[in-house]
Amino acid sequence: MAAKFPEGSRLRWQLRFSRAPASAVLVFFDGLRVPLAPGADGWTSTRVIATSDVYRIELDGQTLQPEAWHRLDAVKDLPPQLRVMQPDRSLSLVQSGQRGWALALEAEDDYGLGAATLDIQLAQGSGENVRFTAFSRPLAGQGGNARKRYAATLDLTQLGMAVGDDLIVRFSVKDRRQGSPNETQSAAYILRWPAEDAFEASGVEGLLKKVMPAYFRSQRQIIIDTEKLLAQRGRLDRDTFAVRSDTIGVDQRILRLRYGQFLGEETEGVQAAKPAEGGAEETHHADDGHDHGEQGAAAKKAPPSAAATNQAVLEEFGHTHDIPEAATLLDPETKRLLRAALNEMWRAELHLRSGEPKQALPYEYRALDFIKQVQQASRIYLARVGTELPPIDEGRRLIGDRSGVIRPADSLQAASRDDAPVFAFWQALDGGEPDFGALRVWLAAHPERVPDALGLKVAMDEAQRKPACQACRTRLKALLWPVLPAPLAAPVPRPATDGPARSYRELLRRERER
Incomplete structure (x- = not known):
């Protein structure tokens, strides 16, 4: 009754019973009911499962094995894995007589590779007068559906690359996931055509330096x-x-x-x-x-x-x-x-x-x-630039007068956190009445926050069906422990004042009453 499958798969149930029921329904954890239809092959039903879930079977309005939840583990579709073979470094320099740039890439995916493209960007000019030309080319791969090798050679003359230009490429490969396929992009690889050193003679030869610095090793x-x-x-x-x-x-x-x-x-x-x-x-x-x-x-x-x-x-x-x-x-x-x-x-x-x-x-x-x-x-030695605060009024120090200092809009507001239902549910498990509905809503909105979401669902159902079971609540608390929010900083109470402090406060009070 349990299954492990790629996310987004269409599952088909085909059940046979020793005694033919009047109705059969699949009941999922969130309350969704999927009826089973009788036929020559038994009771069947289909549904597309996008995320992991648990379900039970209900016959004639009665739950079959109330304590048995069946797991449906949806395996996440991983993006393609890329390995760039050529070039073997992020920055390459154009060699003497070079007319092309060879590129090679290997990609693999767990369910199959889709379209692959080569994103090209040509940077021309220097200083502030740099213009960029961007375009893409499709890549044809060789190999099986799950593993392919892509190769391409860029003609530098055809691209219009000249001395002082940079050619930047990036590989992009998609998989065959339906709807929104996963896509992986490689790092950027640069082919640089170094500019020639220019000389100027004016009595004494001086070497003119380019504004843009070279890539030095650190x-x-x-x-x-x-x-x-x-x-x-x-x-x-x-x-x-x-x-x-x-x-x-x-x-x-x-x-x-x-x-x-x-x-x-x-x-x-x-x-x-x-x-x-x-x-x-x-x-x-x-x-x-x-x-x-x-x-x-x-x-x-x-x-x-x-x-x-x-x-x-x-x-x-x-x-x-x-x-x-x-x-x-x-x-x-x-x-x-x-x-x-x-x-x-x-x-x-x-x-x-x-x-x-x-x-x-x-x-x-x-x-x-x-x-x-x-x-x-x-x-x-960096220059410090900032606002100049007004001077402190020494006459108002240590008198307790806060007029003009605190505005009504500056009052403290209670912090709002999206994981507050989890903390409230945790506290209610120690002898209170936990709000299972609020935790279900939070779990549906944040399934990735829980390490074992399916196990938490089963423990929630068990604790809800058996309110007096302390062991059930203990298991539920163990599953909720990794999800608990970090405690917020609390104000520290002022310690009890001693005799001199009380006398000082009393003197301040008398001074204000005069």
């Missing part, structure tokens, strides 16, 4: 990659291990140069010397071919006029840390923390490029700790 991601590489060390040969360690070292170098820009570094950033005992903040700059200060001028033995001219050129086109405006962006403490982070990054990069990721890991963690301190320090 220090936390470098730590994750290093730990993952160490875990796979036993399964990799020496050359592969060294290449992957060097790749992580390149990511560390790019991140170090990125943070070095805040200290005025240009290309190679900060290189750390051996730290002094007082801290790890002493650094030196790589030789980048520029003249630094009086030593460079003396080495060139230039006349004063030429030195002054060179210094002016450096201030205009040279190091960022020579510009007074850039030197005041960060306070000295933040600069010290950032310089210490760059030192640790340099040491981590040294060991990673040497194929020693295990020795680089402590430096990576210390660099991450310094970066966190820099981020927290930067929050201190």
